[in-house]
Amino acid sequence: MVELKPVIIVALTVPVFTWLFFKLDFVRRILGKKQLKTADLGVLKKVPSTTIPFDQLSLIWTAGSSMDEKDLMVEQGEEVIPEGEGSFPEEGKEELEVRGDRESVLPMLKHESLRKLWNEIVTPYYDEYRLQNALPLLIEGFALLDRHFNVSSFSGVEEDPETVQIVEYKDIIARISLGEHTINVVNFIVEDVKKTYYSPESHIPRFVLAALFHDIGKVREYQEKYTGARSHAHASAGIFLSISRKVYEDSPPGWIDEVAQVIREHHIPTRYDLALALKRADMKARTLEVALYLGNVEIRDVEDWFDVNLFKEELYNHLNVDQIQPIVGFTFRDRVFVQKSGLLYLVDIQRKRKNVLSHEFLYQEGQEAIKNKVTKILSANGLTVTDRGWKKVILVLRGGRTREAYLLVLKGSIFTQEEMRELETRRLGSSFSNIVQVQ
Numbered sequence: 374m375v376e377l378k379p380v381i382i383v384a385l386t387v388p389v390f391t392w393l394f395f396k397l398d399f400v401r402r403i404l405g406k407k408q409l410k411t412a413d414l415g416v417l418k419k420v421p422s423t424t425i426p427f428d429q430l431s432l433i434w435t436a437g438s439s440m441d442e443k444d445l446m447v448e449q450g451e452e453v454i455p456e457g458e459g460s461f462p463e464e465g466k467e468e469l470e471v472r473g474d475r476e477s478v479l480p481m482l483k484h485e486s487l488r489k490l491w492n493e494i495v496t497p498y499y500d501e502y503r504l505q506n507a508l509p510l511l512i513e514g515f516a517l518l519d520r521h522f523n524v525s526s527f528s529g530v531e532e533d534p535e536t537v538q539i540v541e542y543k544d545i546i547a548r549i550s551l552g553e554h555t556i557n558v559v560n561f562i563v564e565d566v567k568k569t570y571y572s573p574e575s576h577i578p579r580f581v582l583a584a585l586f587h588d589i590g591k592v593r594e595y596q597e598k599y600t601g602a603r604s605h606a607h608a609s610a611g612i613f614l615s616i617s618r619k620v621y622e623d624s625p626p627g628w629i630d631e632v633a634q635v636i637r638e639h640h641i642p643t644r645y646d647l648a649l650a651l652k653r654a655d656m657k658a659r660t661l662e663v664a665l666y667l668g669n670v671e672i673r674d675v676e677d678w679f680d681v682n683l684f685k686e687e688l689y690n691h692l693n694v695d696q697i698q699p700i701v702g703f704t705f706r707d708r709v710f711v712q713k714s715g716l717l718y719l720v721d722i723q724r725k726r727k728n729v730l731s732h733e734f735l736y737q738e739g740q741e742a743i744k745n746k747v748t749k750i751l752s753a754n755g756l757t758v759t760d761r762g763w764k765k766v767i768l769v770l771r772g773g774r775t776r777e778a779y780l781l782v783l784k785g786s787i788f789t790q791e792e793m794r795e796l797e798t799r800r801l802g803s804s805f806s807n808i809v810q811v812q
Contacts, residue, residue, distance in 0.1 A: 478512065482519050490556050491515065494563050498577050505628070507578040509620045514585040517616075521592050522552030528591045532603045534640035538736045542663045549662045551591060557658035558651075559584040565650050579628050583635045583651050586613040610637040642738075656732035656739075664730050673729045675746045680723065681754050684747075685787055687719045693800040703805040704796045707785035708758065710766070710811070713744055716781055720747055748781065758782040769810035 478495075479488045495502065495511065502508045527547040528535055539546065562584045566573045590596050590608025598608070610633045617629045631647070638648040639655060664670040691701035692709065701715030717740055724734065733739030733746075748762040758764075759782070768776045785793055800806060 478515075482515060484519055484522050484552060486556055487515060487519055487522070487552065490559060494559060494577070494581055498574055501574045502578050505575075505578045506621075506626050507582060510582060510617060511578070511585070513616050513620060514582065514589075517589060517612075518552055518555055518585065521589070522550060524551040524592050525549070526551045526554035526588060526591065528596065528605045530596065530603065530605075533605055535605065538640065538738060540735060540737055540740075542735065545663050545666045546659060548666070551588060554658055554662065555585060555588060557661060558587065558654045561654035561657045562650055565654060569650070579632055580647065580650060582613075583632050583639075583647065584654060586610075586632075587636050587639055587651060587655070589613075604640075606637055606640050610634075656736065659735050660730060660732040663735065667730075670728050670730045672731065674731055675720070675733065675743060676750065678724070678727050678729050679720070679747060679750055681750065681756070683723050683726075684719060684751075687722055689788060689792060689796070691715070691719065692796055693803050693805055695804045702780070703803075703808070704785065704793065704800055705805075705808060705811050707793075708811070709783040709785055709787065710778075711781040711783065712778065713740075713781075716747065717743060751781075751783070756783050756787050758784055767812040768808050769812065770807045771809055 479491060482488050482491070499508075502511060525547050526549045527543065529543075529547060530536055536543075559581055562580050563577060566576050566580050570576050586609055588605060588609060589612050590605040590610075595612055596605050596608040613636055614629070614633050617625055617633075621629075635645065635648045635651055638645060639651045643649060643652070660672055664672050688701065688709070688711070691697070693703050694701070699714040699718050700712065701718060702709065702711035704710070720743060721734065724730070733742045748757070751757050752760055752762050762781050762783075763779060764782050765777065765779050766782075768778060770776065788796065
């Protein structure tokens with residue numbers, strides 16, 4: 374009986390040590406990382422839950438940086454919350470289990486609107502996020518946005534493309550928080566994906582990540598650090614790539630560079646489908662935000678509210694008048710000539726009278742769309758001289774001087790003969806009387 378004691382001891386201790394070995398965190402991570410590389414969804418479902426220490430979430434990493442979170446926050450001028458005084462629930466203090474359910478990821482988010490967004494655009498497609506290995510980066514994006522939720526969604530830097538492009542309502546846009554705006558953009562881009570693709574599930578992870586990170590560079594410290602305060606889009610792409618390198622180390626998913634490019638291009642001309650989708654979602658979000666802030670504004674397309682008769686009325690009041698800016702246009706013989714800025718000015722007068730708004734009126738790049746839409750309506754109603762409406766003309770002035778201009782040419786018959794005589798009298802008393810010929 375005495376001789377059996379070593380055997381019994383070995384039989385009891387080996388399983389215990391084996392169990393303890395596999396419970397070690399680094400062993401679980403190695404095994405988990407190896408399994409996450411597979412593309413077999415069936416295998417992915419068998420992967421044990423990945424655990425991420427809470428204090429490692431929402432860090433802005435830079436390549437080769439060993440700075441911890443507190444050092445980074447102090448450097449950026451942010452308040453460091455003492456241990457035990459944070460806003461997160463106590464269950465998130467130790468280790469946060471990363472899943473797509475309410476009991477794990479959601480407790481770390483202090484903003485209810487972000488928890489709602491997670492349930493709407495992550496939980497239904499959770500398996501797809503895991504299949505594409507997008508979940509770790511997604512969690513970083515949510516945590517980062519949660520931290521900077523109340524930052525202004527408007528950069529305000531003069532050189533920034535958005536600052537340059539926004540025509541009106543900059544003061545209102547500056548009051549919209551980064552968190553609120555980003556949530557709107559994510560919702561609009563998911564809606565776009567569902568309408569555009571036959572199988573939207575496979576596209577949603579990339580589109581959501583692009584929308585989630587697209588404006589994070591507006592946080593002042595990040596914008597200055599990554600681009601010298603010139604472009605929030607480039608800063609956002611830099612942050613996205615920096616976090617991606619840290620999260621995925623030596624094996625990033627193949628779509629990382631694609632998403633970074635989309636973020637970088639969302640305020641410049643592009644033909645890239647994903648970047649165009651982000652631009653559309655961004656503009657729709659801005660339109661909604663301004664309309665909600667103003668309260669009495671209805672979001673409607675130009676074609677739905679533009680009134681030709683009201684346009685003619687305002688046009689008559691502004692023709693051959695050079696004391697106001699912008700100068701709308703002039704008459705010459707049996708033609709009416711309108712410049713682009715004048716056309717946009719008249720359309721905007723009507724828009725404000727009707728309390729309507731569409732995204733084309735917020736950005737400079739939308740002005741060409743307004744011009745084309747209104748020209749099409751005027752042409753369909755027989756008001757333009759040609760189907761295209763616009764023509765490059767040469768104005769011959771007194772003294773033989775000439776000037777080239779690209780103008781909208783309308784028929785003089787849109788006004789009565791009496792109105793045309795009144796307009797001619799008005800022209801002779803203005804600087805337009807120097808025009809002696811239009812070629």
